[in-house]
Amino acid sequence: MITKHQYLKKHPINKDSKKLIVGTIHPHHHENFIIPFFYGNKLSLWNILNEVFDNSIGTPISVEGILNTLSANKISISDTIVECKRTSNSSLDKDLIPLKLNHHLVDQIKESQIEEILFTSGFAKNNAFRLFYKDILGLRITKDIKENRGIVLDASIFGRPIKLTVLYSPSGTANTGIVRSKLYLAVKNNYNNSTTPVQDFKVAHYREHFLSPALID
Template sequence: MVTEHQYLDKYPISANSKTLILGTIHPHRTEEFMVPFFYGNRNSLWNLLSEAFPTELPKPITLPNIIHFLDDRKIAMSDTIKSCRRTNAGALDSDLIPIELNDDLPYQIQQSNIQNIFCTSSFGKNNAFKLFYENILGLRLTHKIRTDREILLPNKIFGRPVLLKALISPSGAANISLSKNPAYLAEFDKYKHYPAPVQAFKINYYKRLFSK
């Protein structure tokens, strides 16, 4: 099973973008997506951002509303993989065999105003941060980067400093592991009275990151 990316050419990084959300590649069956766009298969990212910014990205989630939200906040979307083989029809990064990486990314970022790159997956097999940092930029991950979950890329790469950061996963399935995350535990008292404290923490985390 070979997946060809459906959105990279249609939605390139715009010159005025300041923030980039970077993933791997969408699941194979895009015809089943709730919204024909990045993360449109389950809308996990868009539902999370809708909760964080309800007046700016109202429900029900639609493609025009997503595009308006991203344009207003100068956020671009992209992925690290242009095409891949899959060992099954699921969406796990570990089941991917990359065929072609998105080697246009450095040029597109350089031609933009991007100051922050937020990766939706981190350092596992075929995860976005790892593929971008090691396979596309040709740099070496260190223990400090894995611990900090971020690095400030020097001026020489894009002509300006750019923060590369691994996000807390927008996936609802990640909430179980997030409940043991030190960042969440440090703020546990703030969220313990919410009906869904982990989700409340995650919504506030995304609100802080993507506020103007």
């Protein structure tokens, strides 16, 4: 089973964007998506960001609403994989075999005003940060990077320093790992009265990163 990315060419990085969301690649059966866009299969990311941006995307979620919200907040979105094989029908990163990486990301970032890149998966096999940092940029992932869930890239790479941040995954399949994470355990009492504590945690987590400047020293 070979998956070819459906949205990269149609939605390149906007040159005036300040932040960039980066994932891997959409699931295979894109014809069944709720909307024809990144994360269009289950809308997990967009449901979170709709709350972050005070329902500016709208209900129901639409491509037009997403694009308007991203543009208004100077955010772009892209992925690290252009084409891949899949060992099963699973949408999990571990079941991918990348065939073609999105090396165009490098030039598009250089030509933009991106100050921070926010990855929707981290350091495991075929995760977005790993593919970008190790396989596209050719850099080594250190223990400090994993502990800090990111790093600030030296200006020599893109002509300016850029902050890289690994977000907690918007996917529901990540919830089991999130509830065991140090950050969630440190604040879980804040959600004692919530019927959706992990979702509320994700919204707060994304709000912190999307509504704040990159703050690169």
